[in-house]
Amino acid sequence: MADGTRIMKCPGCGCTESKVIDSRPTEENSIRRRRECLNCQRRFTTFEMIETVPIIVIKKNGGKELFDKQKLLAGVLKATQKRPVDAVSLVNEIEGELQNTLRQEVTSTELGEMVMIKLKARDEVAYVRFASVYREFKDIDTFLEELNELKIRAAAEGSKE
Numbered sequence: 001m002a003d004g005t006r007i008m009k010c011p012g013c014g015c016t017e018s019k020v021i022d023s024r025p026t027e028e029n030s031i032r033r034r035r036e037c038l039n040c041q042r043r044f045t046t047f048e049m050i051e052t053v054p055i056i057v058i059k060k061n062g063g064k065e066l067f068d069k070q071k072l073l074a075g076v077l078k079a080t081q082k083r084p085v086d087a088v089s090l091v092n093e094i095e096g097e098l099q100n101t102l103r104q105e106v107t108s109t110e111l112g113e114m115v116m117i118k119l120k121a122r123d124e125v126a127y128v129r130f131a132s133v134y135r136e137f138k139d140i141d142t143f144l145e146e147l148n149e150l151k152i153r154a155a156a157e158g159s160k161e
Helices: 069-080 087-101 108-122 124-134 140-160
Strands: 018-025 030-037 043-049 056-058 064-066 105-107
Touching: 056 108, 069 087, 069 108, 069 124, 087 108, 105 108, 108 124, 124 140
Parallel strands: 056 105
Antiparallel strands: 018 030, 030 043, 056 064
């Protein structure tokens, strides 16, 4: 077929009707399926590749580049250094959310906000570290404003309990 889709046929009789007996993910970003032909009952294995959409990041200067998971991870690792935050898990969540939106482009601003929301929920110190670089705090007053907002929010959440 022109779109890359193929009709699956039983290797024994050529029938296109089969049922899935067992499915499991593989380490190569694919799914292994054990099938049984509905015509001749022969069992066979298929592998389905998980297709991902390439994501383009639109930078602040208007330039575009492919989403680089390692680059994002490096930034998150700096912010979470010596903090109880699983940076790999956080970056995997973000990548998964981006893939699930099926959007092909995301701005670096949106990406940064996604990281900050997740860090704020996990660890305020890591959040402030990331925000200080991401938001390019110009001086100590801007930095203190962010800290004060965090303190106010934390106090409000503490009074709700």
